[in-house]
Amino acid sequence: MPSLVSALSELNENLALELVQERMLAGAPPLDIVEECKSGLAAVGERYSRGEYFLGDLVLSAEIFQEIMQILNPVLMSGEKPPAAGKIVFGTVEGDIHDIGKNITISLLRCHGFQVYDLGVNVPPDKFIYWLDKTGAKILCLSSLLTSCFEAMQRTVRLARLVDQDRRIRVLIGGLVNERVKQYAGADEWVTDARRGVELCLQWNGV
Amino acid sequence: MNFYDLQVEITTEDIYRAEGAGYQQPPQPATRELHRRMLQEAQRLVRPRGVSRTVAVAEAGERWIRLAGGGVLTSRLLARLAGPAESLVLIIVTLGEAIDRRVEEYSRHRLPAEAYVLDAAGSAFIDAAGRQLAGLITEQFQDRGLKTTISLGPGHSYWPELQDQRVIFDLLQPADLGVRVLASGLMLPKKTVSLVMGVGRDLPESAENHCHYCHLKRSCPLSRAGSGHADTHIRHDASAPGSGRPS
Numbered sequence: 286m287p288s289l290v291s292a293l294s295e296l297n298e299n300l301a302l303e304l305v306q307e308r309m310l311a312g313a314p315p316l317d318i319v320e321e322c323k324s325g326l327a328a329v330g331e332r333y334s335r336g337e338y339f340l341g342d343l344v345l346s347a348e349i350f351q352e353i354m355q356i357l358n359p360v361l362m363s364g365e366k367p368p369a370a371g372k373i374v375f376g377t378v379e380g381d382i383h384d385i386g387k388n389i390t391i392s393l394l395r396c397h398g399f400q401v402y403d404l405g406v407n408v409p410p411d412k413f414i415y416w417l418d419k420t421g422a423k424i425l426c427l428s429s430l431l432t433s434c435f436e437a438m439q440r441t442v443r444l445a446r447l448v449d450q451d452r453r454i455r456v457l458i459g460g461l462v463n464e465r466v467k468q469y470a471g472a473d474e475w476v477t478d479a480r481r482g483v484e485l486c487l488q489w490n491g492v
Numbered sequence: 493m494n495f496y497d498l499q500v501e502i503t504t505e506d507i508y509r510a511e512g513a514g515y516q517q518p519p520q521p522a523t524r525e526l527h528r529r530m531l532q533e534a535q536r537l538v539r540p541r542g543v544s545r546t547v548a549v550a551e552a553g554e555r556w557i558r559l560a561g562g563g564v565l566t567s568r569l570l571a572r573l574a575g576p577a578e579s580l581v582l583i584i585v586t587l588g589e590a591i592d593r594r595v596e597e598y599s600r601h602r603l604p605a606e607a608y609v610l611d612a613a614g615s616a617f618i619d620a621a622g623r624q625l626a627g628l629i630t631e632q633f634q635d636r637g638l639k640t641t642i643s644l645g646p647g648h649s650y651w652p653e654l655q656d657q658r659v660i661f662d663l664l665q666p667a668d669l670g671v672r673v674l675a676s677g678l679m680l681p682k683k684t685v686s687l688v689m690g691v692g693r694d695l696p697e698s699a700e701n702h703c704h705y706c707h708l709k710r711s712c713p714l715s716r717a718g719s720g721h722a723d724t725h726i727r728h729d730a731s732a733p734g735s736g737r738p739s
Contacts, residue, residue: 295520296520296521296522296523297520297521298522336514336516337516337517339508339511339512339513339514339515340511340512340513340608341511341513341519341523341526341527341605341608341609341612342519342520342523344604344605344608345522345523345526345605347604348602348603348604348605351602380675380676381676381678382674382678382680382682383682384599385595385599385607385608385611388599388604388607388608389604389608391604392602392604431647431654431676431678432649432652433652433654433676433677434676461708477711
């Protein structure tokens with residue numbers, strides 16, 4: 286009998302949804318189903334790390350997981366909820382309008398339980414700060430594909446540090462960035478890989 | 493000013509390449525189906541069109557070229573390769589807004605896989621369209637006994653000044669194609685490229701294509717600097733799919 290883990294790992298959406306329905310009808314605790322799905326996602330991640338899967342597969346698995354969660358959410362709402370991961374404020378910095386990488390990373394973060402506040406593209410520094418304050422998020426993710434926007438990244442991080450003197454907020458930058466850009470911007474870490482970004486956020490979140 | 497309607501064809505393999513996905517084994521059926529579906533959708537959405545204009549070179553320095561009329565383009569590589577040129581041919585190619593809108597719709601509806609693959613299809617289309625038009629224009633100059641340099645574009649590491657986009661934009665006035673430029677120098681629709689080639693009789697030698705000069709040549713999925721892909725150097729790009737025609 287096929288398992289939910291392997292259905293997700295093989296990106297078989299129909300089978301995965303079918304198995305979730307079967308498990309629910311059989312009275313399986315919804316949190317157990319969520320855990321199985323997470324194991325499936327982890328298997329996808331392993332294939333990605335081995336170079337068997339690529340970003341498209343990773344995102345496809347996240348989409349299947351989201352569909353499963355739509356089925357499970359009504360049941361979860363009425364009972365025990367999965368432990369929530371942290372809050373994240375995420376956006377493409379001022380001057381840049383690229384958002385595919387940002388959107389992919391956000392969808393993967395949501396799969397891991399993060400509550401992500403997506404501010405969109407061309408986001409001015411003060412808007413990031415407003416949302417950090419409003420939500421109490423401890424992770425700020427900034428994205429840009431343009432060298433001309435590194436300065437906006439730097440302004441955003443400086444402003445965040447100014448209002449966060451205890452340095453409780455961790456800043457992750459992504460896109461066309463590297464160690465030098467991280468240092469210039471004053472960020473804590475940099476990534477060019479969505480999955481690595483998720484791993485760092487999980488690490489920062491103490492997971 | 494010349495306007496072009498282009499007929500561009502790509503395959504799912506081109507989309508995988510634009511994603512940097514080098515599968516050793518056939519992808520999963522769901523991945524294949526997603527790419528097949530997004531290719532079909534992209535084919536319906538894109539409208540590859542271009543505009544070109546040839547402008548005389550007035551003066552060239554080590555890091556810049558001044559065009560007749562006063563516009564200055566500031567790339568050391570451009571100055572080295574096209575400084576000796578008699579003129580520059582400026583090109584803008586776009587796929588139109590429809591594909592951008594659809595990608596945004598998919599993102600808004602939390603369908604990131606569709607958004608990602610459709611966006612990659614757009615990248616493959618605009619890459620092919622740019623090379624096709626550059627190849628076509630090169631052939632036209634060759635017919636007149638003139639050579640062209642490889643095509644270069646603002647925004648790459650060898651030409652970081654994105655504001656030069658405005659110089660190209662002002663000379664081409666691509667509003668008829670629905671192209672506009674933002675304060676940052678970015679062009680919209682997103683799947684739009686600008687290209688510049690030197691035209692003359694005595695031009696310096698160069699690498700096969702602009703990817704060889706780009707810092708991203710090892711990481712960019714569309715890079716043609718490596719040996720992994722068939723060389724489609726624009727000066728000899730007779731094999732580019734489809735054909736362009738001045739309209």
